[in-house]
Amino acid sequence: MPTFVYMTRCDGCGHCVDICPSDIMHIDKTYRRAYNIEPNMCWECYSCVKACPQNAIDARGYADFAPLGHSVRVLREPEKGTISWKIKFRNGHEKNFVSPIRTTPWGTIPSPAELPPPSENDFKNQELAHEPDALNIEGGLPALTSGQLKKGVI
Amino acid sequence: MGLFSRRKTKFVDSDVLVIGGGMAGCGATYEARHWGRDLKIVCVEKANIERSGAVAQGLYAINCYMGMQWDENQPEDHVRYARNDLMGLVREDLGYDIARHVDSTVHKFEEWGLPIMRDPETGRYQREGKWQIMIHGESYKPIVAEAARKAATEVYNRIMVTHLLMDKNKQNRVAGAVGFNVRTGDFYVFRAKAVIVAAGGASHIYKPRAVGEGMGRTWYAPWSSASAYALPIEVGAKMTQMENRIVLTRFKDGYGPVGAYFLHLKTYTENAYGEEYESTWYEHTKELVGDYVDRHPVPTCLRNHALLEELKAGRGPIRMVTKEAFQDPHKETVGWENFLGMTIGQAVVWASQNIDPKHTNPELTTSEPYVMGSHATCSGAWASGPEDYAPDEYQWGYNRMMTVDGLFGAGDTIGGTAHKFSSGSYTEGRIAAKAAVNYIKDMGKDGPQISEDEYENLKKVVFRPMENYEVGRNEIVAGTVSPSYLLPIQGLQRLEKIMDEYVGGISTGYMTNEPLLTRGLELLDMLREDMDHIGAEDLHQLQRAWELKHRLIASESVTHHTLFREETRWPGYYYRGDHMKLDDNDWHCFTLSKYHRETNEWELEKAPVYHIVD
Numbered sequence: 001m002p003t004f005v006y007m008t009r010c011d012g013c014g015h016c017v018d019i020c021p022s023d024i025m026h027i028d029k030t031y032r033r034a035y036n037i038e039p040n041m042c043w044e045c046y047s048c049v050k051a052c053p054q055n056a057i058d059a060r061g062y063a064d065f066a067p068l069g070h071s072v073r074v075l076r077e078p079e080k081g082t083i084s085w086k087i088k089f090r091n092g093h094e095k096n097f098v099s100p101i102r103t104t105p106w107g108t109i110p111s112p113a114e115l116p117p118p119s120e121n122d123f124k125n126q127e128l129a130h131e132p133d134a135l136n137i138e139g140g141l142p143a144l145t146s147g148q149l150k151k152g153v154i
Numbered sequence: 155m156g157l158f159s160r161r162k163t164k165f166v167d168s169d170v171l172v173i174g175g176g177m178a179g180c181g182a183t184y185e186a187r188h189w190g191r192d193l194k195i196v197c198v199e200k201a202n203i204e205r206s207g208a209v210a211q212g213l214y215a216i217n218c219y220m221g222m223q224w225d226e227n228q229p230e231d232h233v234r235y236a237r238n239d240l241m242g243l244v245r246e247d248l249g250y251d252i253a254r255h256v257d258s259t260v261h262k263f264e265e266w267g268l269p270i271m272r273d274p275e276t277g278r279y280q281r282e283g284k285w286q287i288m289i290h291g292e293s294y295k296p297i298v299a300e301a302a303r304k305a306a307t308e309v310y311n312r313i314m315v316t317h318l319l320m321d322k323n324k325q326n327r328v329a330g331a332v333g334f335n336v337r338t339g340d341f342y343v344f345r346a347k348a349v350i351v352a353a354g355g356a357s358h359i360y361k362p363r364a365v366g367e368g369m370g371r372t373w374y375a376p377w378s379s380a381s382a383y384a385l386p387i388e389v390g391a392k393m394t395q396m397e398n399r400i401v402l403t404r405f406k407d408g409y410g411p412v413g414a415y416f417l418h419l420k421t422y423t424e425n426a427y428g429e430e431y432e433s434t435w436y437e438h439t440k441e442l443v444g445d446y447v448d449r450h451p452v453p454t455c456l457r458n459h460a461l462l463e464e465l466k467a468g469r470g471p472i473r474m475v476t477k478e479a480f481q482d483p484h485k486e487t488v489g490w491e492n493f494l495g496m497t498i499g500q501a502v503v504w505a506s507q508n509i510d511p512k513h514t515n516p517e518l519t520t521s522e523p524y525v526m527g528s529h530a531t532c533s534g535a536w537a538s539g540p541e542d543y544a545p546d547e548y549q550w551g552y553n554r555m556m557t558v559d560g561l562f563g564a565g566d567t568i569g570g571t572a573h574k575f576s577s578g579s580y581t582e583g584r585i586a587a588k589a590a591v592n593y594i595k596d597m598g599k600d601g602p603q604i605s606e607d608e609y610e611n612l613k614k615v616v617f618r619p620m621e622n623y624e625v626g627r628n629e630i631v632a633g634t635v636s637p638s639y640l641l642p643i644q645g646l647q648r649l650e651k652i653m654d655e656y657v658g659g660i661s662t663g664y665m666t667n668e669p670l671l672t673r674g675l676e677l678l679d680m681l682r683e684d685m686d687h688i689g690a691e692d693l694h695q696l697q698r699a700w701e702l703k704h705r706l707i708a709s710e711s712v713t714h715h716t717l718f719r720e721e722t723r724w725p726g727y728y729y730r731g732d733h734m735k736l737d738d739n740d741w742h743c744f745t746l747s748k749y750h751r752e753t754n755e756w757e758l759e760k761a762p763v764y765h766i767v768d
Contacts, residue, residue, distance in 0.1 A: 002370060021201040021210040022370075022377050023312075023336060023694055037694070042370040043377075044499035045211035059502060062368035065407045066506035072498060076292070083292045085494050089505045097491055101293040104267030109297070111304035112188035123592055126542050128584050129188035134258035136223035142254040144543040144766060 002042030002059055003049060005034050009056030016048035016057060050076040050083075078106060161617065162340045163609075166310070168196035170590050171346035172583075173315050173331060173385065175199035176207020177295075177576045178565025179352035180302035181259070181583025182590075186350075187305035189591035194307045198344065200314040200336065200697065201377060203299045207354060208375050208528075208566075209576050213291040214495035215282050215414065216270075217575035219260050220253055224278050227285070229253035230767050235285065236573040237765070238449045239530055241723050242742060243395065245570030246766040247539040247548050251585060252571060252578045259581045260287070266297050283417035285573070288488075291495055298580065312336045315381065316616050316700045318349065318389045318561070322605035327559040328389065329602035332612050336697050341613050347601055348560045348590040351385050352583055354378035355526025355533070355566035358646060359709045360399075361654035361661070362522045364407070371499050373402050373409040373521045377701075380525065382534065382567040384704035387711055387749050391556040392536040394569035394744045394761070396708075397715035399523040400531035401664060401727050403458055405474070406517040410500025412474065414492045419479045423461070423518060425469040435460040442725050443736040454530040458520055458726030462663065472518045476511035486512060522660050523653075523728065525712055527566040528579050531727070533712075534569030536746055536761070537562075540585075545764050552593045554586035557748075560593060560602065562586040570744065619699040623689035639689030642698035645681065649706055652677045657713050658728035667731040671717040678710050707749075710756070715745050718758040 003025070005016075010033040016025040017034060024038040025048050034057075036042060049057045061070060069090035076083045081102045087095045112129055125141075132140045170186045172179045175197050183197045199206050220227045232253040233246045264270045269290040271280035279287040303309055315333035322329070330345040357374040370376050387393060404412060415421045425431045432452075439447045439456055447456055461472050480486045489511060493501040503509070509516050527534035535556045539548040554562050564586040565579035574582060619642075626638035634641055640648075653659055656674025658666040666674075685703055690696040721737040722730050744761040 002367065019202055019205050021206050021375065023201065023697060026694070039367045040369045041376050042367075043211065043375055044371060044502060045205070045375075046498050047205040047210055059498075061502040061506040062364065062366070062371055062407075062499075064364055064366040064368040066503055068506070070502060070505035072494075072502050072505060074494075074498075078293075083494075085501075087490070087501055087505050089508050089510070091508045093508075093510065095490060097487065097494060099290045099292065099491055099495070100269045101290060102267040102297060103269050107300065109266045109301045109304055112184055113191060113305070115188060117191055118189060123189065123588075123595070126540060128255055128258065128581075128588060129185055130262060131255070131258050134261045136257070136261060142222075142229050144250060 002039050002044050002062065003036050003057050004060060005036070006056050006058070007031070007033065009054045010034055011054055013053060015051045015053060019047050019051045021045065021047060046074055049074055076101070161613070163613065164340050164342050166196060166342060166344045167194065168307070168344060168346045169193035169594055170195050170348050170350065170587065171331060171344050172197040172350045172352055174207070174351065174353035174381065175203035175299070175302065175309065176352065176354060176565065177209050177298065178567070178579040178583040180298045181580035182350045182352055182564055182587040183302040184305045185584035185587035186591060189588050190594070193591065193594065195305065196308050196310065196344065196346070197302060197306045198310040198313050198315055198333065200312065202311045203302060203309055204296055207295070208378060209295045210375065211498065212495050213289065213294050213576055214492045215286045215288050216260060216577045217286045217413070218252070218256055218573060218578040219279065219285065219287045220257050221279065222257050232285065232573070233766055239453050240398070240532060240572050241443070241446055241453055241455065241736065243723070243744060243763055244532060244572055245539070245548065246764060247544040248537065248568065248571045250766060251540045251553070252574050252581050255585065256577050256581045259584065260577050263297065266301060268294060268297050282414055286413060286417065288418070294576070313342055314697050314700055315385065317612050318385050319604050319608060320389055321602035322608070323603055324559070326390070327602055328561040329604045332609055332616065334616055334696065336693050339693050341616065343604070343609050345604055347594045347597060348562060350562040350564060350583070350586050350590055351382060351567045352564045353381035353385065353567060355382050355524065355528070356380035356705060356708050357524055359525060359649060359653050359705050359712070360522040360659040361650035363519070363660060368407070371408060373404060374524045374526060378526070379701035380704045380708035382527070382565070383525070383711060384707040386535050386556055386558070386561060386563065386567065387707050388751055389558055389561070390748055390750065391558045391561060392746050392748045393711055394534065394536045394746050395715070396525065396533045396711045396747065397719050397745060398531050398533050398724065399525045399712060399727060400529055401458055401523050402521040403461055403518055404521055405500055406519040408497060408500030408503040409521055410493050410497040412518070414488060415474055415476070419485050419489055421474050421476050421479050423472055424475055425464055426471055427469060431464040431469065432457065432460045435463045438463065439725070442722065442734060446736065455724040455726035461518070462520060462726060466663070473515040474518055475515050477513065477515055480512035523658065523664070525708060527569055527571065528574045530572055532570050532572040534567050535563050537568045547762060548764065552589040554582065554589055555593070562590050617696070618686070619688045619690035619696055622687055623691050626689055636689065639687050640684060641689055642695055642702050645684065645688055645702050646705070648681055649702065649709060652681065653709055657716060664728045665731050666716065666728065668717065671713055674713050675710070678706065678713060681706060682710070711747060711749070714747055714756045714758060718745050
């Protein structure tokens with residue numbers, strides 16, 4: 001259906017509502033649990049599936065072209081820095097994959113405000129933050145001269 | 155004041171306002187803080203920046219990286235590549251500018267924790283192709299969002315920006331934006347000295363191939379609702395190359411990416427009978443586009459064209475030959491992880507249909523058209539170029555400033571700069587932010603003022619769909635059919651049908667002509683009038699209503715541009731049946747448009763293409 005929510009697992013915490021890029025995971029007012037209000041605007045991006053602390057959300061392939069009987073399950077473990085996938089085919093065949101997702105601890109990226117402040121001259125040149133150092137090249141930021149530009153058909 | 159005058163209005167003051175928190179918006183937010191240490195930097199996003207924009211799902215490759223540190227490519231090489239792929243027409247000044255900075259962006263991503271694969275022999279980044287490097291990018295967006303949150307003064311999630319605000323004293327100067335909170339229904343007025351539009355391109359302006367549930371599995375995200383174009387168009391910013399929509403050759407139904415398959419796994423295509431087919435169409439294509447067919451690599455649109463011709467000749471389906479490559483377990487893993495990292499839906503399709511590429515060569519198809527500015531296409535706003543070398547006609551102010559003072563753009567918003575992808579869009583956000591801070595520094599005390607009349611009027615306009623629904627709903631017993639309002643999905647399906655049938659969608663084989671386009675404009679005009687009668691049941695539907703309005707404005711622009719360019723520049727993306735050949739004598743130029751909202755008129759003109767290198 002793209003995504004759907006298992007009644008017995010969802011506790012209505014709303015993490016999926018908070019993360020869904022398409023704003024289609026909402027809390028049902030009667031059951032106090034989440035559900036997909038607009039399956040035809042679901043990209044199967046799995047943002048809600050990954051965010052669900054109860055593993056209550058799954059996807060069923062789009063009905064107009066996906067036969068039943070498959071599943072693609074995911075376990076994202078931010079602290080371990082990995083994501084694990086289990087693909088189950090309609091014919092029962094399975095494949096498993098594990099990938100890294102991040103090499104540094106979460107929350108450790110410094111603000112650019114922690115860098116030394118730019119000088120007046122820096123505002124006038126073409127370099128951006130961290131440049132030229134972060135380019136890892138000799139000779140500074142590449143540039144063209146206006147004379148190199150010409151008008152016409154190639 | 156109407157039914158909704160009780161709605162709260164919240165005011166947010168900022169120096170730099172970044173609209174859209176995707177790749178470009180996060181880049182702009184980060185960089186703005188570096189240059190504007192004491193400035194108020196506000197980023198506003200209709201979803202949640204942790205997972206928003208086209209990279210919400212993740213990526214398995216960064217498609218724009220020079221590798222200057224290893225002398226793999228220089229910025230000039232990328233300009234040549236993008237120019238070639240876009241059949242000669244790109245803003246080379248802007249493209250060079252992104253290419254010279256993009257490596258520093260990618261190096262910061264790695265430092266922040268993005269896992270970039272390394273070639274075990276050379277120790278360099280693992281290349282997928284000449285421009286692409288391979289990443290484990292499931293958390294690409296959360297990592298980039300973390301940096302943006304650290305940099306921003308405030309991030310406002312779940313606010314849909316509907317309109318830009320103009321200065322009440324100085325003509326043609328931006329002063330902020332308005333929108334509404336999708337959760338609380340509060341009306342937001344953002345006052346800003348400079349605005350950077352970093353919103354998304356356009357999916358769902360053409361009828362998708364999928365029907366029913368599957369309409370969400372568009373190639374570009376369904377939440378990319380053309381705000382990148384609608385916001386600047388409405389305030390009179392000039393747009394360029396809006397006719398240059400893109401059609402993607404992708405795995406059938408899931409639209410899973412083919413880049414890694416072609417470039418890294420070395421898989422290839424064949425027709426239903428196991429034959430190579432691209433060479434069959436060489437002479438035919440040469441008659442249409444001349445020497446462009448001999449360029450290397452063959453432009454994306456021309457490869458589409460050969461595939462489409464082969465299908466028309468009755469030798470479909472076209473398949474990707476994967477059976478050989480997938481015997482190698484490493485390549486098989488790369489093939490699957492490629493989808494799991496960025497298009498999970500394709501893995502779902504293959505699992506459901508028992509397609510294991512080790513044993514079955516999967517089908518390819520061409521997608522419905524999309525309008526965006528960062529892939530193998532370059533629709534968007536006409537922007538001022540870099541100060542150090544852009545020619546006079548490309549330079550009227552600050553880098554990446556549009557033709558409206560104080561209005562900057564990046565990513566899908568800026569036209570003429572194909573092949574920037576995620577890293578280039580982020581980089582363009584950085585470029586725009588530095589320029590925006592310089593603009594604010596030079597402004598002094600002469601800051602913009604918003605007009606109370608303007609935002610109060612917009613408040614009524616923004617919530618009108620809810621009023622329409624509340625009033626109209628009482629006329630009918632139940633259901634979705636009302637004589638007085640249209641639901642957003644009904645309007646969207648009308649838009650998609652018009653664009654599909656009149657402006658070169660899938661049902662005509664991407665074909666259109668002057669009579670079709672002229673009729674299409676008439677129908678779009680009626681839809682524009684009907685937009686006053688959209689009904690929204692709740693705030694979610696109100697978001698859909700405004701997404702539809704943005705898509706409609708972009709669609710009108712696309713149609714006017716397509717009508718103006720009397721040639722077929724990109725066969726395989728679309729065809730002008732009345733001008734089937736590429737015409738370098740008259741059309742080796744950019745198309746520019748300007749919308750006049752007071753008169754609802756579109757003004758079109760040509761602009762020159764400057765080439766940097768031979």
